[in-house]
Amino acid sequence: MSETASTRTPLSPTLRSSLTRYKERGGADRAELDAVLDAGLICHLGVVLHGTPVVIPTIYGRDGDTLYLHGSTGSGNLRAAMTGDVSLTVTHVEGIVYARSAMHFSMNYRSAVIHGRPVELTDPDERMHALQMIVDQAAPGAWDAVRSPNKKELAATLVLALDLTEASVKTRAGGPRDEADDIAAGGVWAGVLPMRQVFDAPIPADDLAPGIETPAHVLRRCSDTVALA
């Protein structure tokens, strides 16, 4: 996140060279990447299409060192993602940082940026697994309760896998970092306004037959508070 008066950039000017190679690292760093990705509902996928960047929101899934994307076989954006590198970003905004000066206003957040070249999955089992991971990410517990993709649907769907090797995580947490003079001057409130995402009561489909109860995997989420996606 760009800070209002920051002298640090949101990400390094030589971004790709500064990215962590996560496969070569373990422990906390990798756990942090997984946590950011697993808490997300959507990512912002950046591709270059006809020489111009295009950033689109899309759902995704993850299993181990692989992130999965999918879309229509007719999607120009996904096609572009297979012929050039992509940048894929998941951001959770967790609070608004109120400072004593305008230029120190900021956001508390966690974000993961992945770079790489997605590859198309062609193996039927791998494709089905990827689609399950994507549905699991959006709606945990739902996959087993619903009809699986059929032949016609699978034929119309492009499934991509993106290696998580080249990735970085950035976070900002805590209160404002004000200038000493501004703190000394006093009189201005400073602090953090925390934010989170909540689910409200599920709304049954208009065409839902009577007697079908809301399943536990849906109800469970209503009491959850999840990180912002």
Place this chain on the structure above:
Amino acid sequence: MSETASTRTPLSPTLRSSLTRYKERGGADRAELDAVLDAGLICHLGVVLHGTPVVIPTIYGRDGDTLYLHGSTGSGNLRAAMTGDVSLTVTHVEGIVYARSAMHFSMNYRSAVIHGRPVELTDPDERMHALQMIVDQAAPGAWDAVRSPNKKELAATLVLALDLTEASVKTRAGGPRDEADDIAAGGVWAGVLPMRQVFDAPIPADDLAPGIETPAHVLRRCSDTVALA
């Protein structure tokens, strides 16, 4: 948002040609764009840096037909945004769509995608106004309560303006769009799990002097429910 089994793409394969020229349109379309932008806290900015797309989360502001960005004068990403086109996306996820089949799972959302070439603002008044718009977007009502940017801070800050002429808004709302066969088969719950973003009680800074009360412009937000950013 990519839909699980959708035959439509998240955005048109020939994206730029399909974008709406908002300045040439009025009324509902333009109001919809403004509503999506004004409800957001961050955008995802896509630039091309060294031939590769880079997508970063950053805060922004808007006034009329102009969107404002800022960052360090040392930011390679912002510099890249001035020498090539950008794609800037604001997305609000508003619900998870539970369908009767895996491939019809989706998200309800509103998103705005802007394309263009940001220009650097050099006029002092324009720069100050842009910074105010950015702080106003993140923290409405805060600008007048805090110290204004000083000469040193301004010298270290790059302020960019992006015209909103070339933009598109996409939304998905309502329940699942299941296959007739799956609806007829029955037995599977379907519906929407609505989501929203909430603010929790403000946390004063550790170094806040005693006796400084939380201002009304902060307290006001705690009772707000805002769209997801």
